[in-house]
Amino acid sequence: MSKIQVKICMGTTCFVMGAAHLQELVEILPEKYPDKVEVSGVTCLELCSDASKYTNAPYVKVNDDVIADATIEKVLKHIERLLENGQE
């Protein structure tokens, strides 16, 4: 079983658009899903520089899926869906 990789963008754009709050995921996720997810921060995912969608920061990547306008709830929902679909 491979862990679900959660990458929180800590680049400037994402940070000022609210990624600072997403840091809580570092505590929440391992508690909620021990051994199932791995959270890390990353430098700018370079999604923000795409002019057509940069207003949707902050971005979080869960495995290969990009979550735009990320909130803690959105990330949790996404992980749940992955787990239900037997990602384990």
Add this chain to the structure above:
Amino acid sequence: MFIDIDCTQEKKYNQNTYGDCFMSKRYPEKGELIAVLSDGLGSGIKANILASMTATMLIKFVEAGRSIKRTCEVIMNALPVCKVRKISYSTFSMAQCNEDGDVKIIEEGNPQFVYISDGKVVEPEFTVIDSETFKNRHMHVYKLKLKLGDRLVFCSDGVTQSGLGNPELKLGLRRSGLIKCLLEKINENPDISSSELSKNIVRIAKNTEVDRQAKDDISCCVIHYRHPRKALIFTGPPYHMEKDRHYALEFQQAEGKKAICGGTTANLISRELNIPVLCDITGSVGKLPAVSKMEGIDLVTEGILTLTRTVEYLENGFKEKEKNAASELMDFLLNSDCIEFMVGAKLNQAHYDPNLPIEIEIRKNIIKKMAKILEDKYIKKVIVRYI
């Protein structure tokens, strides 16, 4: 050679301002530096005004192109005498140094400076110039040639007279005591920075005072000739993407300490040099993204937000309880002598989107501001290159 200079001061007990004044200025184009330590008569605000006036006049005169000898002579002849105490309003030491080690020093009334070379004190020769207007007043003129590792230490009499009346040191620390402390410290740590050494001396002077209360203003200024500590900061992606590799390699091969400020910049270097970026989010402190790690690079931070905050700290001092990325960057800068910025000129469009909750300044402007503060306030040598 690089001239590392710093001064530490302590106010006289119960006074709320310094009665000694230290000023120094670097002239990078000429590779030169002038420094003045002036001790105003008495203490508190009056002394402070007298000392600052003397120091400012000396520096302005030299800046206007006079020789330091002539300058000091004019000031010596002009300084009035206090009616009550019949002594002059202020005393001073002035030094003019260049990067080749040529040093001119003039002293008027201050304790004699200490010249340390190869762990020993050298007593250099001097000429005496008497004042035309005041008898009993004269200045000492020195011409020295310093080499790598040499130090000059200037003190106000608050240092040499500290401990006066202390049962063990009836005459105070005196010059001999000062020399003993200096040699001990330098022996312990031959590379000690000027800021550390001057802090140490002031601490010792204060501790020798009865009840640890400074009876006079205490100042100690240290000048040290050494190899410059170089630092290189890469911030922002280069304007032409084709040049990414070229600049990444240049960055890797440069000597000295290195920092990257900017996530995109870190990604770019990581890609070109094949070094992974390890990002730690648990450590985001004080509303700033945390520092990341990259092998071979001393500091990796986010860009604009961290740089903006660093400028704030450099301007107003760091007052927060916890260290954060900006305070680390500040330490990185202050622990270097020659600082070079490689500033990528590419704009990050996303930063200028009106939907962002805060206004983000243009990188170029922040760096310009930072460079100016580092030069003016912290007397660093700064080079900014736009790439």
